Amino acid sequence: MDVLAASRCPRCRRIVAPPARLCPDHPVAMEPYQVSAVGEVVSFTTLHSPPEGFRSPLHIAIVELEGGARLFCHGEETRGVKIGSHVSVEDVNSVFYFSHMGFADRARLFWRRAGYRGEKVAAIGKSFVKGFLKGMPGGQD
């Protein structure tokens, strides 16, 4: 599974990515840490007149990774994306990009995790149900 470089506070266990020198909540040096590159969309927006140096339309999302670290990300599109959508995050030259995970991606992910934990059958069932619910067509948030 892809991982992203992060940092963790030895005092409060808070995780941030990209890594920071000091914890945002304490003047304490953070330790290097890694987080898996999948998460949920916290919010997203599209700019039609972005600042100089950016292509229009510019999609920006805040994605929360497992462990609670939140990232700013760019995306190719936001069609079908909702708050709570599962996305994978890729680090391209120190810039994060999110992509919407389709049903197959999510199933693969759950399969892989389940394989690691040896709980394949339960996870496949869960992934199928979750995927089915998330995949249902819905209105705009």
Next chain:
Amino acid sequence: MDVWIAGAGMTRFGKRDVALLDLMAEAALAALADASIETPDAIMVAAMNPEEFTGEGNYGSLVGTYLGLSHVPALRVETATSSGMAAVYAGFASLAAGLHRSVLVVGGEKMTQLPTPRVSEIIGRSIDPHERSYGSTMPALAGLITRAAMHERGFVLREISQVAVKNHAHGARNPYAHFQGPVTLEAVMESRVVADPLRLLHCCPISDGAAALVLTTEPASVRIAGIGQGTDSIAVRYRPELTSFRATQAAAEAAYRMAGFGPERVEVAELHDAFAPFELISLEDTGLVPSGKAGRATLDGETAVGGRLPVNPSGGLKARGHPLAATGIAQLVELVWQLRGRAEGRQVPARVALAQSIGGLASNNWVTLLEARR
């Protein structure tokens, strides 16, 4: 020691073909005349980005000298878009500490001479550099917060848009406001998308202007009953909550504690509606409206002039305009006029008033409580 507001003055906000120093002088001289004070003991100057907007720096000395007060101690205060109220705090603190007996607080900004993308870039420097490297502007961050608030808190576009409609209607009754005309709900909801789901008429304009207060230890008509600062991470990604502002909540708590009363005594408010949904968030963050009720209260007209709790009778940032460092002071100027019964055309009955100012994307906020003298 109690601190009083003895004088208030401001320029008309809008596109002004007048230098920043002249705008500040106009506001300062009006406030000093209102207080019948020729020479204050100190000057607090608020300006957010005068170096970039006007090419001039050393603004404390510049303003002091321009006003013929070069012998009066002057300093500049900056907390991004809430710099004006930060300067009021600095003035308040110096009086409460017994350092001075009167302080002139003056703030202003001159922006409309620059093209909009350049203004947006300069204001955007108050955003966390990492988040800015993703193309985040103030409207972009406000768009992210608005979508999350619609999802989590159930704000709907109609309620958000009604804030703009109300504040334009108020601005139309304020001769100092940037916008002098009303807008319809349809016009707001159909205006161009700036940062989805935020539309152009949900956003405050780019304005020029200045505002000033004279604070004294000598009792005057209005007392500063409480003033508080609240802060949060400049990085929005470090905040566990996107849809309420910890900085406002902390500032309000500090101001209420100092005043010795709570939101139930507030009868009129000026809130930082740089983006229309921020008025709804701020209404709840300051405790003026119970959690989850701000949208309904707005649609029901409770927050309009004539309603239970008039909010932004001046027109707010949305219609009065937002010359950055002038704004926090202009909010208090409006409330002083309201408490003195001198807000012609938009007067509301009130003895206690609240102003809230947001600095940056809510990283450095202020709440001030005013009370009319008994």
